[in-house]
Amino acid sequence: MSPLVVQQLPMAKDFSSFLSKEGAARKKSPLKGLLRFMQGDMISLGGGLPHPSTFPFYSLTAEIKGMGPEQSPVTTPVPVDLTTPQEQQKAVRGEVVTVPHGPQANKVESLSTSLQYGIGTGIKALREFCKEHVATMHAPKYQDWDVVLSAGNTDAFAKAIAMICNRGDLIFVEEWTYPTALETLDPLGIGHVPVKMDGEGMSAVALKELLDNWGSTPDQGGVAKPRVAYLIPTGQNPTGATMSIQRRKDIIRVAQEHDLILIEDDPYYYLQFFIGEDQKQTEGQKDQDNSNNGWMPTLFSMDTDGRVIRLDTFSKTLAPGCRVGYMSMNAHFCNIIQYHNEVTIQQPSGFSQGLLAEMLVNHWGQEGYKRYLTENVRTEYLYRSRHLQAAFKKHVNGKYASFIEPSAGMFLWIKVHLEEHPRYGKVKDNVLMLELFNKCVEYNVLMVPGWQFSCKPKPTDIDPSDLLGSWYDEAATYMRATFAYATFDQMEEAITRYGEALKAVFAA
Ligand SMILES: Cc1ncc(COP(=O)(O)O)c(C=O)c1O
Structure with a gap:
């Protein structure tokens, strides 16, 4: 983006009044303040940095997928079993990355710095790469945005919440949501208010209605209106729903109208399936032509105020065990997260x-990474998704169960049509769902019970790990299946078993 364009962009609004007591109290670590003087001719006898000669790691070498112009991740699959000659052969086609012990002219990083203590933003080269990636992918609409590294979105969410929520606050969440988010909130005494969803995720109309009429129901009387909403806009976990551009715009409009902060947790962003001729033409997808090279515009990219806290992670694009992600948001919030990092993880692993x-x-570059995301990540999950869906259509009687086709992510959110069950209305829905879950286990196919994503409070008198003995939420007539992990043959077999389990339960 040219400097001229940057100057025309507004500055972020002041969101200081949203800070929690904890967020407002976070200050820069005076010890870390010394680090910025460590340049040029400075000789430091300060800090408590261990001497790099005591790091027993001479270098770090990894064999990676090559992403040069000649190479395609599709033609260089990751070897899954290096003990066979065929797989070793494939491995030879990888590229070798080495991080040396000390600085070298042709390297961006050395172990002597990446394994050293550093400031809570993360190491410079990686943070700058992420920032450039964010700038080109999302073209932020205000000037003073920034990026800070996290140890993944779980870490980032916990820190975002600590920054803007106090005990006793409420936040809006999708009606079905990622359980870890709720498990993060509950012990902190932060409540959640479920917002109705449809095939495009959180309904902007429902969110607006809740906000417009806040205080009108007995349970809301005297309770402060939530000022934060948590959303998973792409390939939502568990429903697989992806917000259309219009839905995203509507959510931003409601957030502006009611002055909400949005936490955009987007781990499945790069698992979007609309590739070229494969592009789906459902209602929600038609407007993708206006988007960034076919990628959905993010809430962060539409935010002109600095009210979106965007969470990205390398967990689904590279590997969860990297434990690295990055948060994009207004620079003030970035500083606070940096200070929080400095008293917790310090930085992601060196x-x-x-x-x-x-x-x-040094190897992939921005273009190589984008090509990797397109040619590998989203292609792989597109084919996997199609395979599981095709198996479902072949082996499951649609009278008993169905799903809305996902256009991103890792999940099929299967709706079980209990109204077709001979005992429907005579026994509770959760009893029938529990029967189905037990039958699935008996038939050796495992899916996640829908109640695990429910926002309803879990009863305290039942052991939540006793999956065979209880099914909490009567409205949770869903099961979540993933196409991310099993082999194609296993998916086919699992869905065959699921079809049989449904048949057996619906016969009774
Ligand atoms: C919605 C959502 N947020 C966060 C995570 C965890 O991400 P990370 O590995 O970056 O902590 C997941 C993983 O399943 C997820 O589904």
């Missing part, structure tokens, strides 16, 4: 950061 920096900056 091994991960060093290797990722060298791989992304």
Whole structure:
């Protein structure tokens, strides 16, 4: 973006009044303040940095997928079993990345710095790569945005919440949502208000209605209106729903009208399935032509105020064990998260950061990474998704169960049509769902019970790990299946078993 364009963009609004007591109290670590003087001719006898010669790691080498112009991730699959000659052969086609012990002219990173203590933003080379990626992918609409590294979205969410929520606050969440988010909120005494969803995720109309009429129901009387909403806009976990551009615009409009902060947790963003001729033409997808090279515009990219906290992670694009992600948001919030990092994780692991920096900056580059995301990540999950869906259509009687076709992510959210069950109305829905879950286990196919994503409070008198003995929420007539992990043959077999389990339960 040219400097001229940057100057025309507004500055972020002041969101200081949204800070929790904890967020407002976070200050820069005076010890870390010394680090910025460590340049040029400075000789430091300060800090408590261990001497790099005591790091027993001479270098760090990894064999990675090559992403040069000649190479395609599709033709260089990751070897799954290095003990067979065929797989070893494939491995030879990888590219070698080395992070040396000390600085070298042709390297962006060395272990002596990536394994050293550093500031809570993460190491420079990786943070700058992520920031450039965010700038080109999302073209932020205000000037003073920034990026800070996290140890993944779980870490980032917990820190975002700590920054803007106090005990006793409420936040809006999707009607079915990622259980870890609720498990993060509950012990902190932060409540959640479910917002109705449809095939495009959180309904902007329902969110607006809740906000417009806040205080009108007995349970809301005297309770402060929530000021934060948590959303998973792409390939939502568990429903697989992806917000259309219009839905995203509507959500932003409601957030502006009611002055809400949005936490955009987007781990499945790059698992979007509309590739070229494969592009789906459902209602929600038609407007994708206006988007960024076919990628959905994010809430962050539509935010002119600095009210969106965007959480990205390398967990689904590279590997969860990297434990590296990045948060994009207004610079004030970035500072607070940096200070929080400095008293918790300090930074993501130096091994991960060093290797990722060298791989992304020096080997793949921005273009290679984008090509990898397109040609590998989204293609792989597109084919997987299609396979599970085709198996479902072949082996499951649609009278008993169905799903809305996902256009991103890893999940099929299966709706069980209990109204077709001979005992429907005579026994409770959760009893029938429990029967189905037990039958699935008996038939050796496992899916996640829908109640696990429910926002309803879990009864305290039942052991939540006793999956065979209870099904909490009567409205949770869903099961979540993933196409991310099993082999194609296993998916086919699992869905065959699921079809049989449904048949058996619906016969009784
Ligand atoms: C919605 C959502 N947020 C966050 C995560 C966890 O991400 P990370 O591995 O970056 O902590 C997941 C993983 O399943 C997820 O589905």
